[in-house]
Amino acid sequence: MEKPDQFRELFRMQKALNERSRTRNTSEPSRDFHPMPPAKRTIRKRATRSPRRPLLWLVPARWRNELSRVLIPQPRIAARVRQLARQIESDFAGRDLVIVSLLNGTVLFLADLIRHFSLPLRLDFIGVSSYAARTTSDELVFTKELRLDVRGRDVLLVDDILDTGRTLKRVLEKLRRLRPRRVKVCVLLEKRARRVEKVRADYVGFAIPDLFVVGYGLDFAERYRNLPFVGVLRPQRGGGRNRDVR
Ligand code: XMP
DSSP, X not given: OOHXXXXXXXXXXXXXXXXXXXXXXXXXXXXXOOSSOHHHHHHHHHHHHOTTSOXXXXXXXXXXXTEEEEEEOHHHHHHHHHHHHHHHXXXXXXXXXXXXXXXXXXXXXXXXXXXXXXXXXXXEEEEEEEOTTOOSTTSEEEEEOOOSOOTTSEEEEEEEEESSSHHHHHHHHHHHTTOOSEEEEEEEEEOGGGOOSOOOOSEEEEXXXXXXXXXXXXXXXXXXXXXSSEEEEOGGGTOSSOOOOO
């Protein structure tokens, strides 16, 4: 094609594009019109595109009034759970494992963890709760007892979060009275700053600061367990520091 012909062809294509954008379905937001002046538009664009705040760290709009931030996004949880599973599997290789999980906060963590295992295992639950009117994990009640026989067996005790350590101390005492061969403890989260009992976990997903967190199984008043990430509850919604809960 000759040069002038090329220009004519380009000119024709541009004209057709302009025409199409003018006659486009009006239910689509137009790209020609923007309600903000150009200066503001640039600022907004830069703020949302900052490499330090990728989308997975943003609290989804639905939860923005209740959560102040995402502490651990879903892909990081998934990667860490995979690592923990690999480590546990190699530590218990060749053994017949009994997993004892504490209700209800472990529900998501447990489900994700055990689907990585290929070793033979059995699963049981212990229900633990504090008296509704009281707030410290000192006053624990067992709402569900263990049904499986753990005598002489390898046990992996799974909990959502190791905080003061009172819950795990009580549960471990109870479990050890049943004479398992060995007990290892696996928790998704731990808050080292608040430990009052001498309890340690053998497998820890994430050590977190002293903040009240919800999501990925963890609740506040039985809410937020379904969130796929771990987030920080806003203080005015019941979050903050130094809560004694179960
Ligand atoms: P302790 O203090 O006995 O606490 O180690 C363990 C139990 O307390 C609950 N807990 C939390 N739950 N967000 C929660 O949703 C938190 O930040 C938090 N800290 C402690 C939890 O049930 C855990 O098993």
